[in-house]
Amino acid sequence: MISKKMSNLVKNSSAIRAMFEEGRKMALEFGKENVYDYSLGNPSVPAPEGVNRAYKEVAGNPDSNYVHGYMLNQGFDEAREAIAKDLNARFPVAFDKNDIVMTVGAAGGMNVIMKTLLDPGDEVVVFAPYFGEYKNYVSNFDGVLVEVAPDTSTFQPDLKALEEKLTARTKIVIINTPNNPTGVVYSAETLTKLGQVLEEAQRKFGHPIYLLSDEPYRELVYDGAEVPFVTTFYRNTIVGYSYSKSLSMPGDRIGYLVIPREADDHDEIFAAAGVATRILGFVNAPSVAQLAITKCLNERVDVAIYDRNRKLLYEKLKEYGYECIMPQGAFYLFVKALEPDDKAFVAKAKAHRLLIVPGSTFGCAGYVRIAYCVDYAMIERSLPAFKALAEEYKK
Amino acid sequence: MISKKMSNLVKNSSAIRAMFEEGRKMALEFGKENVYDYSLGNPSVPAPEGVNRAYKEVAGNPDSNYVHGYMLNQGFDEAREAIAKDLNARFPVAFDKNDIVMTVGAAGGMNVIMKTLLDPGDEVVVFAPYFGEYKNYVSNFDGVLVEVAPDTSTFQPDLKALEEKLTARTKIVIINTPNNPTGVVYSAETLTKLGQVLEEAQRKFGHPIYLLSDEPYRELVYDGAEVPFVTTFYRNTIVGYSYSKSLSMPGDRIGYLVIPREADDHDEIFAAAGVATRILGFVNAPSVAQLAITKCLNERVDVAIYDRNRKLLYEKLKEYGYECIMPQGAFYLFVKALEPDDKAFVAKAKAHRLLIVPGSTFGCAGYVRIAYCVDYAMIERSLPAFKALAEEYKK
Numbered sequence: 001m002i003s004k005k006m007s008n009l010v011k012n013s014s015a016i017r018a019m020f021e022e023g024r025k026m027a028l029e030f031g032k033e034n035v036y037d038y039s040l041g042n043p044s045v046p047a048p049e050g051v052n053r054a055y056k057e058v059a060g061n062p063d064s065n066y067v068h069g070y071m072l073n074q075g076f077d078e079a080r081e082a083i084a085k086d087l088n089a090r091f092p093v094a095f096d097k098n099d100i101v102m103t104v105g106a107a108g109g110m111n112v113i114m115k116t117l118l119d120p121g122d123e124v125v126v127f128a129p130y131f132g133e134y135k136n137y138v139s140n141f142d143g144v145l146v147e148v149a150p151d152t153s154t155f156q157p158d159l160k161a162l163e164e165k166l167t168a169r170t171k172i173v174i175i176n177t178p179n180n181p182t183g184v185v186y187s188a189e190t191l192t193k194l195g196q197v198l199e200e201a202q203r204k205f206g207h208p209i210y211l212l213s214d215e216p217y218r219e220l221v222y223d224g225a226e227v228p229f230v231t232t233f234y235r236n237t238i239v240g241y242s243y244s245k246s247l248s249m250p251g252d253r254i255g256y257l258v259i260p261r262e263a264d265d266h267d268e269i270f271a272a273a274g275v276a277t278r279i280l281g282f283v284n285a286p287s288v289a290q291l292a293i294t295k296c297l298n299e300r301v302d303v304a305i306y307d308r309n310r311k312l313l314y315e316k317l318k319e320y321g322y323e324c325i326m327p328q329g330a331f332y333l334f335v336k337a338l339e340p341d342d343k344a345f346v347a348k349a350k351a352h353r354l355l356i357v358p359g360s361t362f363g364c365a366g367y368v369r370i371a372y373c374v375d376y377a378m379i380e381r382s383l384p385a386f387k388a389l390a391e392e393y394k395k
Numbered sequence: 396m397i398s399k400k401m402s403n404l405v406k407n408s409s410a411i412r413a414m415f416e417e418g419r420k421m422a423l424e425f426g427k428e429n430v431y432d433y434s435l436g437n438p439s440v441p442a443p444e445g446v447n448r449a450y451k452e453v454a455g456n457p458d459s460n461y462v463h464g465y466m467l468n469q470g471f472d473e474a475r476e477a478i479a480k481d482l483n484a485r486f487p488v489a490f491d492k493n494d495i496v497m498t499v500g501a502a503g504g505m506n507v508i509m510k511t512l513l514d515p516g517d518e519v520v521v522f523a524p525y526f527g528e529y530k531n532y533v534s535n536f537d538g539v540l541v542e543v544a545p546d547t548s549t550f551q552p553d554l555k556a557l558e559e560k561l562t563a564r565t566k567i568v569i570i571n572t573p574n575n576p577t578g579v580v581y582s583a584e585t586l587t588k589l590g591q592v593l594e595e596a597q598r599k600f601g602h603p604i605y606l607l608s609d610e611p612y613r614e615l616v617y618d619g620a621e622v623p624f625v626t627t628f629y630r631n632t633i634v635g636y637s638y639s640k641s642l643s644m645p646g647d648r649i650g651y652l653v654i655p656r657e658a659d660d661h662d663e664i665f666a667a668a669g670v671a672t673r674i675l676g677f678v679n680a681p682s683v684a685q686l687a688i689t690k691c692l693n694e695r696v697d698v699a700i701y702d703r704n705r706k707l708l709y710e711k712l713k714e715y716g717y718e719c720i721m722p723q724g725a726f727y728l729f730v731k732a733l734e735p736d737d738k739a740f741v742a743k744a745k746a747h748r749l750l751i752v753p754g755s756t757f758g759c760a761g762y763v764r765i766a767y768c769v770d771y772a773m774i775e776r777s778l779p780a781f782k783a784l785a786e787e788y789k790k
Contacts (some may be wrong), residue, residue, distance in 0.1 A: 046459035064441035111676035178729025251682025281506035
């Protein structure tokens, strides 16, 4: 007697999560050492010691009703102020606490902002390949997901194709940089052009189009790559951030939205985001986590560990004959499947006990995502499997 | 450019929350000591020391990826097992981990279960007076809220009136015991009859009707009152629990759903609740809070403190001529307004710097809710204001 809507959702449920659960079962059957689970973006690098120190400090605060009590639905003033100051120090921006809403991770923040902005039938544009959950977030509010086809030569957003997808019903355009699943970082040049296309569309259609920048991977970049701050390129940008990856705490569910004061209808959006946070059942981002991250905003996971993984896996996969671009950020390789049917390829990989995710989950068939936020030793152990899989296709 | 839906929600936003924010402003103007804020169910009794000890222990666990990582969307196995065992030890039930879903408080759990069960147009029945947020939770999923009028002589649910409200579209009936805002506890007799009415309706309409029992106040009872466990009266009961009140940690956002194995379509609901948790953006209940409460399931706030508040306020209000029933649980008094228009009464109370919530917020005009989860000293200071307010009506 679950709802019809839900019944369809369960059937088409996240291939990534299904793989994660499959991995747990296979580990029991074959032994944990013999299953190479590259399915989930579950950080393998431990949280910085500062995170646990901060939790202990917060738990030691004698003012229990402050630490564990309700606060404004948008979050503690102190947390929002600290984040605004931190962003102001690092980027050419000037936020204050009224531009920040604490959220239950980036997923919570994206749902809050979609609840805030979308009426049924409103369109949300995404660039393939994109995180498959966006589809569900949009459908939660009866929005319509509009896909821009991938440019598989660079995996940068195809802005010409975007122009053709913008309509009078476009309310939100989502970007995700550094990108899941490609690892691509959008350049300042790309963002400048994107801003121009959206400004032009706003003029044409006579209403704001919000650029929702999903940035959980902001701090995970390699080779000195820079991630420009998107609000400085386009006024109507809303940033969704999460500490899941930068502090290796995805289970804690803590992040924030930036609603810059220069965005159209800033005050209304800020107020509505608080109401949305409440009525969607979050009520507020977890209080202890809010106070804890306030104490360790400058901490970072050790990105060198992911970088080492990235280099080993990229180099070896290329050596075995796989095609893929070198990622500049996040912790994924987006690899061309060795046959056009990515799901069939994923099934063949599974026979080698390699768990990887089909690109069609990301709106980009013919590719697979490999999450390298895993132990280096697992990568080493898995290399013969990747090699054998490639050789299977050479026969 | 916020959505039309949201624009209406913001306009009609929670009177309780508005009052809470008003209280913060008035405290700045008149001094904190001179504002008597009875608006919000924000516990004043500190969390038991065990809660903070548990947080510190969890933060001290060297396995960072376990403590801060993803787990099944339904929550950690250990947390769900511990809760099942705890319930089995206290009530005549036999749950296991597959009957428990960890949630972001009770509000998160209720949204998850409504996402799981409701198709647009499905009906959700509530007994007035009821927590006003239920209306928003139901409308999040395009359900239709159906109110059963209050029996103001006892504030027990009117089961005759319920029978008339059940239709072929009824999917969920919500109860809340101990009740917000009346403090009433549903007796075993009431629950037995309620179960019979629902069984009969299931037969008549040929599909399950789920009884959603919202129980954040389960452990807050007085004078030795017993709160029967609802699943033992009606098979298709789903319990929504929160530690917000029993451990004074509403900001932490931690609770659970019980989906008993004997409920129709148990497995489907359990699986769908996991998917709903993920796609609504919760992803999972906060990991550190899940592990922390697992370590202090037997802790309780000191209910004697609320009991002392209850007795003082009840006795004095009766003395001043107010009418209200003596609450057996929770931390609210539901008092008859001294004029038919409860909102006008609330405005007059505010002139005495008394912040109380109109009963119409709870679907029960002519009454007001007074949340006595406050400092005893504040109650003492506020008594002359309650007296003066009553005298204003005697002139």
